[in-house]
Amino acid sequence: MCQEKSCFMFGFDTPLKTSRSGHPVKELKMCVYPMDNRLCIYVALKEYLKRTSSIRGDVDKLFVSYVKPHREVSRETIARWIRVVLDRSGVDIRKFTAHSVRAAAVSKDKINNVSIDDIIHYKVHSV
Template sequence: MAKRNTKQYAGFHRKWGQFCIQREVDMFRPSLTDVVTFLTHLFNSGLGYSSLNTARCALSSIIMRDSDNTIGNHPLVSRFIKGVYHLRPPSCRYDNIWDVSIVLRYLRGLHPLSSLSMKMLTLKLVTLVALVSAQRLQTLQLLDISTVHGDGSTFVFTIPDQIKQSRPGSGPIKVVLRDFQEDQSISVVKVLEFYLKQTKNLRGSCSKLFISYVKPHAAVSRDTLARWIKLVLDLSGVDTKTFSAHSTRAASTSAAYSRSVPIEEILKVAGWKSEKTFAKFYNKEVLHQNETFTNILLS
């Protein structure tokens, strides 16, 4: 099962514990009725499909059953979640998205790399990687230099961990970062090469790509990456009261889509399983051209 937000799990565990105390229920061995009643309570409080699905997984992680199946896989619970999907289907978080060129213009100004502080170099790299990879913050946090290989124009990271877009039998996720020769100031490969040189003597035994720019230079959390990206968006002029760090995923794929990147390329880069997932958020006709995601996005 893909890793999920531990804070969300902790929150649902806490609510479940309170629910069980009030009803004098064994939180580790409740009845099926108790579980469905709890999920119904969450639904009536206004939660939608995504949150309730996370709650189901959180309960499955602590409730013990005699069978091999988790409580979340019970047919009645599955039917309940399916019903929630139809009543409150997941929807787009944003009606529109910011223009990638605004952020790229700011990142171009962070040049030459040798003039940047470790903080600004780090902020530039993490934002560029987020844009050209169209990956979730979870994936960025897992990038590890021990798994990377490249040929001077491309870096390929292998993610052995199970993440949200992992599929049974599909093998490990690969994140590919390509050079952008037309403008070296925003080439993620050139920035990454410089960053690796600058952090070589700082990271010690830490192999995670992104490390803190202040001592002790340890690996950083997903929340830290989010703060860094949001700071860059704010400095670029993006409305960060509306848009979160995760919006880079929507912004980059929307930009690529509007510039006629083939749908197959967008799905491959972003890790979406089918065109329906993309079409749900960007329901426009796609024109097919033989251009790479990175080149069209950064042009």
């Protein structure tokens, strides 16, 4: 992970689960969303890193447990956290899973009358 002025950049040395054969993802950018800091992944990630700095120790993974001994968390834990957030956000977790969070977010945007142009612009440019 590398933090720049307006983006966090994550590098990958192995293909991701969703990578197409022959087209591995080498870098993921999470950039500032200037329209609303409350919805900005960059601001949220910066705050998360600040709040977890005292418990992080020598863990070099992004997500750490908030329960002692504060080790890196498993995929299952992250999936559970995502389900909790989806549920508390009013998303039907019987219909959407942790793996379909992007689809759930777009569906929620559409239900809340966010314009298609705004949905496409942000989803395309933030990844």
